[in-house]
Amino acid sequence: MGIVDRIAEPWGTRTPYGPGQRWPTRVDRHLEPGLTEADIDRWVQSASVLHSNGDGLDIAVRDGRIVGVRGRAVDRVNHGRLDPKDLFGWQANGSSDRLTTPLIRRDGELVETDWDTAMNAVAGRTKELLEERGPSAIGFYTTGQLFLEEYYTLALIGHGGIGTNHMDGNTRLCTATAAAALKQSFGCDGQPGSYTDIDHADVIALYGHNMAETQTVLWSRILDRLAGPNPPAVICVDPRRTPVARAATVHLAPRPGTNLMLVNGLLHEILRQGRVDERYIEENTVGFDDLRQHLEEYPLERAAEVCDVPLADLREAARLIGTAQRLMSTVLQGFYQSHQATAAAVQVNNIHLVRGMLGRPGCGVLQMNGQPTAQNTRECGADGDLPGFRNWANDAHVEDLARVWNIDPMRIPHYSAPTHLMQMMRYVEDGSIRFLYVNGTNPAVSLPELHRIREILSQDRLFLVVQDIFPTETTRLADVVLPAATWGEKTGTFTNADRTVHLSEKAVEPPGRARPDLDIFVDYAHRLGLRDKDGDPLVKWSTPEEAFEAWKKCTAGRPCDYTGITYDRLRGGSGIQWPCNADAPGGTERLYTDGRFWAAPDRCEAYGRDMVTGAPVEPTEYRARNPHGKAMLEPGEYLPPHETVSDEYPYLLSTGRTLYHFHTRTKTGRAPQLQRAAPEVWVEMSGADADRHGWSEGDLLRITTPRGSVTARLRISAIRSGVVFLPFHYGYWDTPAGHEPALEGRAANELTFTDWDPASKQPLFKSGVARLERVEAEDGTPSAAPTTTASEPVGVTVPATRGGPDAEATETPDEGELR
Ligand SMILES: Nc1nc2c(c(=O)[nH]1)N[C@H]1C(S)=C(S)[C@@H](COP(=O)(O)OP(=O)(O)OC[C@H]3O[C@@H](n4cnc5c(=O)[nH]c(N)nc54)[C@H](O)[C@@H]3O)O[C@H]1N2
Ligand SMILES: Nc1nc2c(c(=O)[nH]1)N[C@H]1C(S)=C(S)[C@@H](COP(=O)(O)OP(=O)(O)OC[C@H]3O[C@@H](n4cnc5c(=O)[nH]c(N)nc54)[C@H](O)[C@@H]3O)O[C@H]1N2
């Protein structure tokens, strides 16, 4: 057993292994200081909720309180390992400032009230608006952080009960492009690959994905391959020198906004060298001739120039990808939140299709998820899809859903795609949406162009309901605040980025009068009096397990088939990958192993969109192009980004994450070890740029864009010159310190703009221009940026990020496995 400071060493100790071998087990554990396993009353099964990796863990309970966590050795995802956020983040549950009672706005102030008053206000306003203005006055904005059972219930209430088309999730900001790219290429959402592909791959390419910081356990799996015999080559595409870039065989650091050019160039070179699987292309795809012709315009030399990446590096990347025997790729926000997001992500699918690298061990593409339960938001239809990957543009699918719900098909709006969030915000702005029910998300920090969002959400005519577990920048603006129970305090299931379904059981009671989101939704449905065709209650369940059983019926025969999973089967062992049914009782490791896709015109989840205009493809057009349901090779034409640098705004601004915080920090800001590791916002800039200005580490800079400004201390890092980076975690409130307003203007989204990818409608958080000026010279204190991550300092010595005694975790390898 080893004891490791897991703030100083986020990935823990190496357990090397070779290709085709089993990834060794290493059980990570952190308990409240002073406690040992002997002090624990109960271990309660769960999985992690501070990223999409789905690491299985057990919650330690003592005297009715959560006092620690331990990784589950039997779980296929993590083999016992845990992320620093999971090791320490659970402490937020016990924070003294949890929301414990409903709040209602009276004479301008939020005051405490009881559940009956709060829920009557919420249901009452809904009914009034339904009568006065109809269902289009009602909008729902949910999350990627509730449980499957909760999304399915919400989707039924919204789509089947109220009949509004205005329902989306913060998954729009997160994984909308993953879904769009999968639909565009394979006709349906659902990750083809599996994490076990890491065990087999000889080349792993990460596109705009800082896996080391955002899925640290998955990155440990890659690090362990890199430390073992016959390691894979790693390709990293990221303008920052992330830990992934540092470990990579080839690091391509493109100019932001040029991803599509880069992948087009790689594809051009792969085709030019004839490194394609002609048989696979012929049997399993449509569109190859078109793609080949289109790619003629993208020689690698052009990509090198537009992306400003050395030609030799691009050649080497193309060679590695082109000669890989087992190629695995992952794609995330560097692509999804950028200009031409869907078109670029689709080209990564194209690489796999032309090389025939799909459905075999080591040959997976993961269009990654970010949030722990984002996959379920999409599956359940709480985010701009219909439940069970049904196609809103296919009447037979809508009828089938109406059958499951026992309602008239006409009650389910399907005159167009469900409204995407950015459009919903516009409808709130222009007054057509008058009621917005926000749950499990903090839009007053996480949406682009915050001054606009604050104005929209503070309007008098809007009735804003916010369901959260803490007071946030968004609850402050609400008319009613509903206090929710969270992870560890309620039971439910959720599905990670490689389709692994986990059960998370209730370990402790929620604080005060807080209630599980599921209970609140069911209560809301009953107060609205929602009924089915026979006059029975529309929502026919009240417990999570009943909701899960109902969901299984909705998925029968669908790609995300859950019919073979029960709560009992999820107990005790590992999570299970869908589809899981009579044909595949143990679950399914890889999709499309037989080259058969969910793309036939009558089966597909979507007919796709034009990736430049976003216009939906007509069913007849789809049928003509892909009558037999093969995978679709679709080219993407590179267009320059909308905003480009000028004398006034000479820098490109990018935003994103650091290892130690989760989003708007409502949880990680309340875990002392994590908060100390990254206590305050910073801005990253290259040494060359800093030298040109004569600026040093720790200088206080003002970053200004046409939308607003933020002040932050400078970290000189190995980021691409001409690009600056801000973490987006720091909102208005300084969370741990009793909600004192923190530094004004420190949220990255004060600076970002209102623009989105035409196909996926995902906002472009990683684009835009900025100018910087120095407000105050440093006084010898460095910026608060961690040293262990992409913000590693360059050319200056600053104290290394360490956790100290309260950040120690134990690591228990299998006998003989730790080296
Ligand atoms: N520690 C931590 N982990 C998390 C989360 C968290 O908040 N904190 N959140 C979870 C969620 S919801 C998500 S969505 C994921 C996100 O996980 P990631 O996508 O890995 O995280 P980001 O930091 O948003 O962006 C990844 C990288 O994109 C790069 N990038 C910026 N612009 C460009 C560009 O134009 N081209 C390319 N190729 N790259 C670019 C950035 O430099 C950054 O390193 O993380 C999940 N895991
Ligand atoms: N500039 C910039 N902006 C970004 C991004 C970026 O990279 N750059 N990334 C985007 C991405 S990928 C994402 S996913 C979003 C994330 O943005 P948000 O969703 O706004 O971020 P969170 O802080 O995770 O908000 C979740 C909220 O749910 C609450 N909560 C937690 N558990 C529960 C529960 O069980 N029930 C309920 N009802 N509430 C709960 C938390 O307290 C918190 O307030 O940000 C997006 N915004």
Ligand SMILES: [Mo]
């Ligand atoms: Mo996300």
